Amino acid sequence: EKATVEYNCSEELKGAEGCGHHGSQPVGDGRSKFGWKVDWGSRWAVFGINYEMYGKDLIESAKLSKQITKILGGHPPVDMFYEMFLDESGRKISKSVGKGLTVENFTHWGTPESLNYLMFKNPRQQKKLSSETVVQYMDEVLKMTPEDPEYKYIYFAGSRPQVPIVYSDLINIVSAVGVTDIPVLKEFIIDVYGPGITKNWDYVEELLTPAINYYTDFILPQRSFPTLSPEENRLLDLFLDLISRETEAEALQTGTYAIARENGISPKDFFQLLYRVMLGKASGPRIGGFVAQMGADRIRNIIKQHRN
Template identity: 20%
Template sequence: MFWADSIVDDFLAAYEEEAGKRKLILRDEKTLSGRPHVGSLRSFVMHAVLSDVLHSRGVDNVFYYEINDTDAFDSVPSYVDSSWSEHLGKRLKDVPSPDGKAENYAIYFANEYTEVLKDAKFNVEFYVSSERYEAGEYDKYIALALDNKDKIREIYKEVSGSQKDESWYPCQVICDGCGKIATTRVTGWDGEKVQYSCDAKLKYTQGCSHSGEKSPFGGNATMPWKVEWAAKFCVVKVDLEGAGKDHYAAGGSRHVSNRICEEVFDHKHPFDVRHEFILMEGSKMSSSSGVGATAVDLYQLLPRYLFRFMMIQKDVMKTINFSPDGDTIPVLFDQYDEACNDYFNGGEDVIEHKNRIFEFTHYYEDDIKKRNRFLPRFSQISFYSQMPHVDMEKRVEEMKGAELNDLDKEELELRVKYSEKWLETCSPEKYIYKLREDLPEECANLDEEQKGFLKLLAEYLEENPAATGHDVQTFIHDKKKELGFQPAVIFRAIYASLLGKDSGPKAGWLIEALDNQFLINRFKEAAK
């Protein structure tokens, strides 16, 4: 079963009555501490796909995505000027935009992120965290948290073992002296105002020593994030909200927030969903440190449908390993091509969940039948795009065995575009095939057996000027058996004489893509 169908089945079993009476609400969020990395998309896409599956079953719902601009600015990314360190400790909303144009730091990074999400055609409604604070929607829960600080302390201790001092209050206000929020400490609460001191000394900033009192309402304060998370469940009236599996570990933050939601705020906590992460070569990515591919960078490497396919195809409890400078992108295209072929041409043996993955990859399209087109293999297109004087359309027509229609040509144009982009930016060396204009110096290391084979290959091309790549590949394998050549020996000779490398693309592709007379002259020269 498709992972999203399985989760929706469980969710509707728990929310059967609500589903028939009102619009169900799904929620997720992102703190804009820097350029959002691709890892942040795992949670977003999970919620977006669950929303789509609910819609496909006729269940009215909405997916809200919060742009969190009220967290503290706690580090300056490598790509932001170091002078921004003077703003450390302030809310992201109160930090100026790096380009001096956007409303603030958070909105600056939110703009490029949300543009990607919109272009990827996921159904979502965005909102900004501070707007709900300033509208007073959190006031009730701030007051409840302050009134029940001892109960919250007990929950922290019972669930996670965290010990909070008796003087601790689950609230931080904006300092009237320096504008920071991370360095303030509430020291008292009279039911209307809090007393506070800006005296915290953190690793990245410290308070200004100002003391005062103020109302914590109307956007003047926030709550510790486990308490705030519970308040968000209530404010947005969330029915389903998932999180990374680390939040669900024993004593984890989700368990703390769920209990605060129910025992302090008297509100049913949302349906829980866990997910795994996206790893960049085995390491979890961080947006504030600048480590890892950003969502924008990745999106620009992939066509929309492949971006969606990558994010949807794996069960949410399985890790996605992504390496743009490895085999990830060619393999993704191959996996998509297989899924597409199975969807349109597969028999009864095609597993239903694979078809569901394909359907939700293209859920945004009016007519999925338009995806039924010829799909030339990405690795072949990336190879041919590097060969001089190749008639790409003719080559692909030969692959198809028929003339290309308009949809085929559209797909070919797209794959040429993305193969060239991949080759220019991040493909591994093994996929880069630069034809040497002169005889490579590596040919000096060829032995007599290799030279003899190159001579035979040159003679074959002279006698068969119209030979196809398949014909050449057959000749190579026949001679290999007839003369007892080792495969690695003869293929190394071909690649050395043309590319100056020990390996390369399928030999038939390479030879078919090049001028016949050039090949004859080069192989004869290398055989001397």
């Protein structure tokens, strides 16, 4: 005998009145659905689920679902709960009100491997999701080597070429050059890293595309270059003298601090001045490493381009 359910369209909801229709339909054949708590345990039993992850807020629901699975003659899966994902302010993310990042957002600015790492790294630790999160996890997965224990789980689809570039480097290069045209950026990147980078250019371009997306969505709208005072121009001249003398990252970093101290400006303010002139924003990479990587001539040209 086929179970059926009868229904009436007679209720009122938020000012809308039911049409009065009365009918019935079979329960089976995919025409009905349990409430979600019962549905979860039932799926475990019917589909023979072996492993299930869920958020910390569903621990009690998971306990109930395990009991339902046993009642239906099934075996509850091995399970593990993970901590909450938080927005920039430390509150639980909510897609319904537009808080946090979606998978589509994350993979627009990063690679699937960086998303893998976000999910697999320290699942019992709360994680904040923001645009900076993408940069952090992209850099971390690009620094991994096949010898790292996590590598085979993050790159389970196959190993990647080893390249001397991290994601934040590419974002800084795009910001410094100020263009999103890949052929133009390719010339610049080859100039910085040498012709050997062309051997793995297809992979570099896979990284460059999301870096351009990140620059377009987060940096370009806020990008602006300052109108410099005579004193700021004088400080820039001192910085240009420094990069003409020094080539090592640490010497450049130390020398930049020395310019600030010797001229009565806080190092923080001086670094912000350099970032705003070179990148069009108030923060950026470690100055010494950035200049050493880009080269004095390129830095000199970038400052000349943006200097009034």
